[in-house]
């Protein structure tokens with residue numbers, strides 16, 4: 001049994017005129033524990049929808065979606081979502097944002113503090129614990145969002161174009177750090193991106209979604225050694241993966 005199992009999942013929305021919008025159609029995907037999956041596909045193909053369903057934030061229309069062997073019925077404390085917009089509480093400091101989830105779960109103050117200290121180190125925010133979000137760069141705010149997601153010790157992290165709004169250098173740094181965090185936290189990641197190199201660099205497998213209604217077009221195993229070095233970007237096999245995935249996407253637009 002897979003860790004996250006989507007079988008023939010359909011998602012239909014209704015627009016204001018009550019017209020059906022089929023976002024996902026027969027979407028079938030099995031994710032194993034500790035895998036790093038990236039998801040690419042044309043704009044509007046249902047990538048975010050799939051993450052929302054997996055997070056239990058939206059109901060599916062039909063099909064089966066199981067997490068840890070149980071049907072997803074609503075938000076699960078063992079999964080966490082990270083968005084492109086950082087969605088931090090502006091009136092809370094870095095530390096307070098990170099400790100918010102554990103506080104809701106009545107984790108003791110001492111434990112909260114210990115865990116937030118570790119997370120702040122892990123995401124490279126040492127020295128910024130008492131700053132407010134508007135005092136931080138976009139990259140730093142996204143680090144806080146990642147730490148906040150990790151604070152609930154999720155087994156599954158769903159990331160929706162988390163680095164999409166960042167400049168190229170910050171993005172590169174965060175990619176490298178995310179891989180380290182993923183290895184340290186021993187979690188499973190589903191990561192949606194528009195960037196093909198990012199998809200290849202991070203993933204064990206890249207899921208290519210067709211144009212809407214989104215269905216799995218192809219799943220590509222990325223057979224590159226870990227830890228992933230940046231020099232990889234210019235290696236023949238990396239470039240070949242990129243070329244191959246780009247062609248798959250071009251067929252959909």
Ligand SMILES: Nc1ncnc2c1ncn2[C@@H]1O[C@H](COP(=O)(O)OP(=O)(O)O)[C@@H](O)[C@H]1O
Nearest residue numbers: 013014015021023042043044045046047048049
């Ligand atoms: N809440 C909603 N109500 C109506 N339509 C929606 C809603 N969310 C998404 N859609 C539609 O579903 C389709 C898939 O959207 P989305 O999952 O956001 O795609 P992607 O993330 O791949 O760009 C799009 O046509 C979008 O307009």
Ligand SMILES: [Mg+2]
Nearest residue numbers: 047048049160
């Ligand atoms: Mg989206």
